[in-house]
Amino acid sequence: MRHSKQTTKQNRGLRLTLTMVLLMAIMVIQACGGTGGNNGANASAPPPAAPEQPSGADNEPVPAAKKVPEKFTYLFVGATGKQSGAEGWGFHTGIIPEVLAQYDIKESVALGGGTGPDINEALLAGRADVATTGDTPQLLTRAAGNKTKLIGFTVTQNESYLLGKKNGVSTVKELEGKTIAVVKGSIMHRYVVGLLKENNIKANIINMGWPDSYAALARGDIDAFAPAAYDYTSYRMAEEEGYPVLDRGIDHPPLLGTSVTVAREEFLNQYPDFVEAWNAARTAALEDLKSKPDEYYAYISEITGTPIDVAPILYPIELIADTENSEQGIERLRLAKDFLQEEKLAAGDFDLEQWIYN
Structure with missing residues (x-):
């Protein structure tokens, strides 16, 4: 009887030890994620969120910022x-x-x-x-x-044009040896030089601003003046005051x-x-x-x-x-x-x- 009681006590201890080992193994498997049919995920847990897509997805290039001043x-x-x-x-x-x-x-x-x-x-x-x-x-x-x-x-x-003085020359050919006012280095200057070359004429070209040229033409101190086509004062002198237009640049496209x-x-x-x-x-x-x-x-x-x-x-x-x-x-x-x-x-x-x- 003593041997039987001792054996029974040993068997109980062995079962308790095995039970504890089994419980510890289960805990380890759960902690490591396991290798079950759902890839170790807890069946009751929600699936992981999908990674956020960067801007310009579908391989579309992201446009670069324009390089402009503020x-x-x-x-x-x-x-x-x-x-x-x-x-x-x-x-x-x-x-x-x-x-x-x-x-x-x-x-x-x-x-x-x-x-x-x-x-x-x-x-x-x-x-x-x-x-x-x-x-x-x-x-x-x-x-x-x-x-x-x-x-x-x-x-x-x-466009530039050539405005003559009253009672003066009436054609470009008559400008030989005469005095023409221009703004030196301007479009009007180039026009006058080109016009004289076309007609094989030599004239005296002087540098003079527009206000002074109006006055000089009115006094008869110069024989012609080359303004720009958009100048209203010159337009009025030609259309209302009788100053003759000797030539227009529009008739000479290269000028x-x-x-x-x-x-x-x-x-x-x-x-x-x-x-x-x-x-x-x-x-x-x-x-x-x-x-x-x-x-x-x-x-x-x-x-x-x-x-x-x-x-x-x-x-x-x-x-x-x-x-x-x-x-x-x-x-x-x-x-x-x-x-x-x-x-x-x-x-x-x-x-x-x-x-x-x-």
Whole structure:
């Protein structure tokens, strides 16, 4: 009996030990995740969340941010602080700043005043980034080695004409040995030189500003004066006061000029997407003014003092350039550059194609 009790006690101890070992094994299996049919996941637990997809899924590239300035300054020639053309209309109506804002250009400052050389001085000093002037100042500053880039044309058919004094000569042929006033280095200067060459005439060409030329022509101190076709004072002298028009530049296409928009090369290197934004804004402004000619000509009359019925004659919408790079404009720039070098007005030479921003 003693042996039987002892055996029974041993068997109970063995069963208790086995039970404890079994329980410990189950706990270890649960802790390690096991290898059951649900890949070790607890049947009562929710499935793991799917990883978050990065933006640009389905292998679509994420567009890079445009490299544009938050703010830039634009200059133009104009004593009234207002400008004609698509640029002037675009800033007047707010269309240009609005479109530029879509490209994250938050502030655009447009300032008028001074001459082409004044504007170039501001550009080179870094006080402005972009500017519009006649082609001659920009060709001269680039020929001098100043780093600018041509980004577009505003007009590709700038016309000059020749206004004679009353009771003076009546034809170009009669200008032999006579005195003609021009603004030296201007589109008008190139026109007069080209016109005299075409007619094999030698005349005395003097440098004189427009207000002084009006007075000199009225006094008879000069025989002719070459203004721009948009100049209202000269238009009035011809149409209302009887001063004879001796010739028009429109009859000599190679002697027509252009107006251009340039930007500092450093500015464009820093903000290569600016030109895309600028062209989009200018195009929007041009399309708008073409759809509202009466409003546009009223604006022109206001800023220039030109009578409303004369504004379409001196500032025709049809002359506003509608492309960024014009074959006609580039050819006229080439002719203008050649003229400035022939007349020894340019400080040096440069590659015109390299000047154009691409």
